[in-house]
Amino acid sequence: MMxxxxxxxxxxxxxxxxMLLAVLAAVAxxxxxxxxxxxxxGHWVTGMSNQIVWGTPHVFAIFxxxxxxxxxxxxxxxxxxxxxxxxxxxxxxxxxxxxxxxGGLLVLVLDLGRPDRLIVAMTTYNFKSIFAWNIILYNGxxxxxxxYLWTVMDRKMKCYYKPAGVTAFIxxxxxxxGTGSIFGFLVARQGFDAAIMAPWFIVMSFGFGLAIYMxxxxxxxxxxxxxxxDAIMKKLKGLLAVFVAANLMFMVTFHLxxxxxxxxxxxxxxxxxxxxxxxxxxxxxxxxxxxxxPLAILFHPTLSLSRxxxxxxxxxxVVGGWMTIYVIVIGGQAFPMALFPSKTILxxxxxxxxxxxxxxxxxxxxxxxxxxxxxxxxxxVTVIGIRMLKILPLSLADEVADPHAGI
Amino acid sequence: xxxxxxxxxxxxxFLQKGAAVTAIAVAPGVMLHTxxxxxxxxxxxxxxxxxxxxxxxxxCADGCDACVQACNEENGLNLLxxxxxxxxxxxDQQIPKWIxxxxxxxxxxxxxxxxxxMCQHCEHPPCVDVCPxxxxxRRADGIVMVDRHLCIGCRYCMMxxxxxxxxxxxxxxxxxxTRTPRGKGCVESCNFCVHRLDNGQTTTACQDACAKDGxxxxxxxxxxxxxxxxxxxxxxxxxxxxxxxLKLNTxxxxxxx
Ligand code: SF4
Ligand code: SF4
Numbered sequence: 001m002m003x004x005x006x007x008x009x010x011x012x013x014x015x016x017x018x019m020l021l022a023v024l025a026a027v028a029x030x031x032x033x034x035x036x037x038x039x040x041x042g043h044w045v046t047g048m049s050n051q052i053v054w055g056t057p058h059v060f061a062i063f064x065x066x067x068x069x070x071x072x073x074x075x076x077x078x079x080x081x082x083x084x085x086x087x088x089x090x091x092x093x094x095x096x097x098x099x100x101x102x103g104g105l106l107v108l109v110l111d112l113g114r115p116d117r118l119i120v121a122m123t124t125y126n127f128k129s130i131f132a133w134n135i136i137l138y139n140g141x142x143x144x145x146x147x148y149l150w151t152v153m154d155r156k157m158k159c160y161y162k163p164a165g166v167t168a169f170i171x172x173x174x175x176x177x178g179t180g181s182i183f184g185f186l187v188a189r190q191g192f193d194a195a196i197m198a199p200w201f202i203v204m205s206f207g208f209g210l211a212i213y214m215x216x217x218x219x220x221x222x223x224x225x226x227x228x229x230d231a232i233m234k235k236l237k238g239l240l241a242v243f244v245a246a247n248l249m250f251m252v253t254f255h256l257x258x259x260x261x262x263x264x265x266x267x268x269x270x271x272x273x274x275x276x277x278x279x280x281x282x283x284x285x286x287x288x289x290x291x292x293x294p295l296a297i298l299f300h301p302t303l304s305l306s307r308x309x310x311x312x313x314x315x316x317x318v319v320g321g322w323m324t325i326y327v328i329v330i331g332g333q334a335f336p337m338a339l340f341p342s343k344t345i346l347x348x349x350x351x352x353x354x355x356x357x358x359x360x361x362x363x364x365x366x367x368x369x370x371x372x373x374x375x376x377x378x379x380x381v382t383v384i385g386i387r388m389l390k391i392l393p394l395s396l397a398d399e400v401a402d403p404h405a406g407i
Numbered sequence: 408x409x410x411x412x413x414x415x416x417x418x419x420x421f422l423q424k425g426a427a428v429t430a431i432a433v434a435p436g437v438m439l440h441t442x443x444x445x446x447x448x449x450x451x452x453x454x455x456x457x458x459x460x461x462x463x464x465x466x467c468a469d470g471c472d473a474c475v476q477a478c479n480e481e482n483g484l485n486l487l488x489x490x491x492x493x494x495x496x497x498x499d500q501q502i503p504k505w506i507x508x509x510x511x512x513x514x515x516x517x518x519x520x521x522x523x524x525m526c527q528h529c530e531h532p533p534c535v536d537v538c539p540x541x542x543x544x545r546r547a548d549g550i551v552m553v554d555r556h557l558c559i560g561c562r563y564c565m566m567x568x569x570x571x572x573x574x575x576x577x578x579x580x581x582x583x584x585t586r587t588p589r590g591k592g593c594v595e596s597c598n599f600c601v602h603r604l605d606n607g608q609t610t611t612a613c614q615d616a617c618a619k620d621g622x623x624x625x626x627x628x629x630x631x632x633x634x635x636x637x638x639x640x641x642x643x644x645x646x647x648x649x650x651x652x653l654k655l656n657t658x659x660x661x662x663x664x
Contacts, residue, residue, distance in 0.1 A: 042591045044493055044577040049500035053562040053575060113560015113575060113592025121559050124540045131539035131563050185537060187653060188569030337571060339649065340511050349475065349507035351500060352571060
């Protein structure tokens, strides 16, 4: 018989709790100031231009949004696929999903040219636009995951638990497809126009979301001295390895498919060989840090047993994931669009890839601060959430968490 | 669909009003030398007209930027001032440009061509498809433009346009012309000098400037009217669309590219 699992508010000592909250709030506040600064002056104070129109804030925003839907996975495995061991992990999973999405959307909105017109975006829809659909999907995500969290935490709502879990799961798949499709619709940009983009984003979301989930889980349990057994971590570790490997596989497929069509050779050479910072980020960030290194750790017989190494692996998945999005979003814009196939542009008054030259972009400090602010907001929401609500199980020690412990 | 019609209607009315105000403000003399086929001021825009342009690259003189200068003046782009601490090079990448000169060399033959590039006023404009708020829209007469009251500055249209025709206003706008409203944080692009057309005129500033310099590389007019100069020119000789493979049926056609 499985032992009963009790959920309790995060019991961190008051002083430590407020200190942590203050630090996170400060980072979020600085991000807010950075946004105000950019808003006040206009985007000329950033590294963005008419050639690179989506900069670092978009990288953060997309990363967080993608990770948000991935963070919900842990809950889905428990509720949709009935894996008992994951059930106690569900509340944190749902909370993180909401928190990450909030952080990401905030960054996205604050980077708009006219964030003050958010109400226009919420009321005037062009239903042909995948962007408009995403606004609906994001709003729906909050409502559905919020409701799901309620069914998880409130016994009286138990009867809705399963349908809510299934709806949330389907919704998150659609949401990530929607996010990935934003790029799939850019027909003229070689770096984006691929059908594989949407499923690839789903796979990425699994990995990013789970890595963040594991980091938060290990950290909050440690701070509160709650037992976190190896049984759970072993499961999560195995899952992460699968997701990271799948991500690598999609990445290889994406580039191989591109190499198949001659018209994409220049773009492939740009990312894989001669794209400067983007090539470096691809090999070092996307392949090594985000893929091979964490895989090596996760599959290592002894290293993978250490919480320190597990943390390192998860951090790498996050950092490498961020770089992956950077290469996709910014590298895809830097590569010159094929305005005149079979011709070389000798001169241009608008930086149209003269002699095939890529557009340049250097992230500015406020852009980075805004992005980090979004991350901080996500963490603030998480920290307050676990403090106020019964989100965390009192113990995830092996004999509590794993019904088959000892086998 | 009804929704789009409604908003189009709304915009038309808005533009009509705008045009009417401009018409009163601008000296009546302007109206005198307009051609007979010009749309009477205040009348709704219909799809009876499709505005379009033919650029003859063979006539486009290397090193000439008359069209660019004329556009900048006509649409108040020259009024934008570089912020004090902005770097020249960066600023040049951030300032809006509606039309630009491009010089291309054929990889096979080595033939070099100069041509102006601007919004191609696509019949199936990707910029309109992706815009979340319907700010980016196509008028019945084929002009693609941005409603500055609806644009939230998301820049998705800039990502989607295959011709890199759009610019984002990166700075606070201190000076602007009544005929070309502009504000920080919105996206804009060539609108075929819509204020002129709605005012009964039938030429664009770039076309006039090119003709004035004696090059006559730009012909503009109603593609739906078989007797218009542009229709006749298009019928006479072959022309191409840039990136015709995308099947956007552009309103701007090129010859000699
Ligand atoms: S050229 Fe670009 S901005 Fe102009 S209508 Fe086509 S897609 Fe839109
Ligand atoms: S920047 Fe403005 S016009 Fe362009 S897609 Fe966004 S809201 Fe529409």
